Amino acid sequence: MTVEQIRIRTGGPEGFNSAYVLPERGLLIDPGPPGEESWNQLRRGLRNAGVALDDVVHVVVTHWHVDHAGLAPRIAETADAQIHMHERDAPLLATYARERERRYHRDATTLEAWGVPAERVTDVHAADIPSALPDKTVVETHVEGDTVAGTTVIHTPGHTAGHLALSVDGHVFVGDTVLPTYTPNVGGSDTRLANPLASFLRSINRLERADGVLHPGHGSQLDTPKRLKTIRNHHQGRSQRVFNWVRRLNRPTPWDIAKELFGEMQGIHIKFGAGEAAAHLEYLVQNDIIATISTDPLRFELRQGADEDTVSTIFE
Known part of the structure; x- marks a missing residue:
């Protein structure tokens, strides 16, 4: 099976995006962010791989973030291709305008619960x-176990709720779960x-057991x-x-911890930053190492009886 990587440079802190095309299966994975520069890079990459736009039948998006999903609607319309996502993340692209508004308010409520000051929420x-x-x-x-163009969907939540990986013939396309x-x-x-x-660590364990090279x-x-x-x-160190x-x-609060980190x-x-602190705090709560004593914030x-050695045991 042929796997072609297409580098799409966006200038972000992560460096270039990696889109992948499997020509024999008509499958494109994570086409990249929106914009003319990205679109031209994607088209050039497809040409270099010997793939015409009309050869793309399936577009799999590993998660809803725009640097991965942004070009999916355009390539799907141009090539008359079908977009595929995990059911948990799909609404954030399928009904983008509605879900963006819901996310906007959900994020604000969550930031307030994390103890982020109102003026910093405004900055976000x-x-x-x-x-x-x-x-x-x-x-x-x-959902988990579905097939797309002969590949198998693996649900890998953590970075997002509906993040997925694709496994096929000794290759696993992992999106942002492992970088x-x-x-x-x-x-x-x-x-x-x-x-x-906890979700992220379980996903890491699943990918470790997956049979294939991680892309x-x-x-x-x-x-x-x-x-x-x-x-x-x-x-563990964090x-x-x-x-x-x-x-x-x-x-x-999580915000207090984030400022120190x-x-x-x-x-x-x-x-x-606040979310990363909150994620580690919740993991420690669920493992009975710390306790939540207030929720607002x-x-x-x-x-x-909890000590630093106890923390090490929950990562073994």
Whole structure:
């Protein structure tokens, strides 16, 4: 089976987007962000792979973020192709205008619960610019185990609620769940998840058991065992730092913890930072290491007898 990577450079902190085309299956994965530059790069990549636009029959989007989903409506309309997403993420593209409004208000409510000051919530909203997407797009929805053009859908929530991977013939296309040089945001990247870090770690475990080379949504092919170990170690270390800050501070909120972890944050990174802190706090709560003592806003304290060594055990 032929796998062709198409590099779409967006100038973002992640570097280039990686779209993938499987010519024999008429399958395109994560076509990239909207815009003429991206569109021209995608078309050039398809030509270099010997694939005409009309050869694209299926477009799989691993998750709803615009840098992966943005070109899906355009390529689907141009090639008369079908878009496929997991059922949890599909509405954020299929009914974009409605779901963007719902997400906007959900994010605001969540940020307030995390203890983010009102003026910083305003900063997040100012940076949350509408994407160049149609109000509505036809999307076929899928669940774990479904097949698309002979590939198998694996549900890998954590970065988003409906993130998916595709497995076929020794290849696994993993979107943003596993990336070469950094860890994807967990918590702020999709405020629908109740315990995003637990979901993410389960997804990492599933991909470790998957039979195939991992192809990420940014960058290139991964050294799978080494990279997954690095990701787990990263989150263990962050949870230990979160634990220590809960011990030092007086009934901290997620925002209090985020400021200690990440320092000054601007724009969308306010949501990412607070969300990452909240995800680790919730994971520690679910493992009976800290306790939630207030919900408006969320505040936490240590459980009696918990120590830093206890944190290590929940990542084993």
